[in-house]
Amino acid sequence: MALDAAAALLEEQGPERLTTRAVAGRIGYTAGSLYFLFRNRDDLVLQTNERTLDELRAGIDSALADCPTPRAALLAMGRAYLSFAAAHPARWRLIFEHGLHEPIELPASLTNKIDELFGLVAGYLAALTPERDPHAVRRSAQSLWGGVHGITVLAVTGKLEVGGSDPAESLIQDLIGHYLVGLVQLT
């Protein structure tokens, strides 16, 4: 319930207004009573981000349901990433612009979720080019994610159109599509 309130606050009022006090107020608790859920704002942000990653993962899993090939799966993941970010821009941006007060080590439960997402991408890439070494496959997962992330962040912040008239979805398909053809060609 507290994390639902945090998500709603974020999307309605932006990251500056996401505080344990505001979350408590929204669900009719005192700030002190939330201390057992969130030790401080950093903890609230990290738990919110973890929940966001769960929802992103659910969106990706559902997009992957009917993909007949690794190529179709990777294209579907790109689309799902963009559509999640477009639907929940404030929560999605908080993952990358969390502004934690202290440079803390991320909890393992959170980094594991991130690793699983990269593992998913790497799995489809490996299926596409089984003879490539795992390090090269992981590099491809990282650069493809970076590429899709870039088009997504430009789209979500309204900066994409300075570069042309194509919508983000077609750019993501263009980027992933040509990259994969190049990958297969060079392997």
Place this chain on the structure above:
Amino acid sequence: MALDAAAALLEEQGPERLTTRAVAGRIGYTAGSLYFLFRNRDDLVLQTNERTLDELRAGIDSALADCPTPRAALLAMGRAYLSFAAAHPARWRLIFEHGLHEPIELPASLTNKIDELFGLVAGYLAALTPERDPHAVRRSAQSLWGGVHGITVLAVTGKLEVGGSDPAESLIQDLIGHYLVGLVQLT
């Protein structure tokens, strides 16, 4: 001189501290006397961004000096984009996170500089695949830029390493390199 001061302020103290008053203070003028240079903060931001684009362009031109092929030129542009952003992170980010107070139309002098950069990318892409139609070439320029931008923004904000261990430069080369092979293959 005022724009030099604005650039230094930005890199030293971040975008929040970039005000006409702070720029005036830094060069020993009164805030009022700068009114003839910058009508307001939005104007200061736009002029600063224009100067940043000029320097980015100079960095790209110099990286392009010894490129024997369109492929080498596009790879060099990716490297130059990353290295400019890494060297001047606050100024580079201000282009995309300018936080203008009003949703104003960008001045033509600024959008022309952006168009010229895209024209440069599109020119090399067209040289690589002369038979493609101009709209498809422009889409490629937009998706490649988005991709390089994404890896760069993750690198500059310290988020790239959640995805793997490869440095941004090698990811950008990987992304552009495979994309171009795919492009030539499909044309």
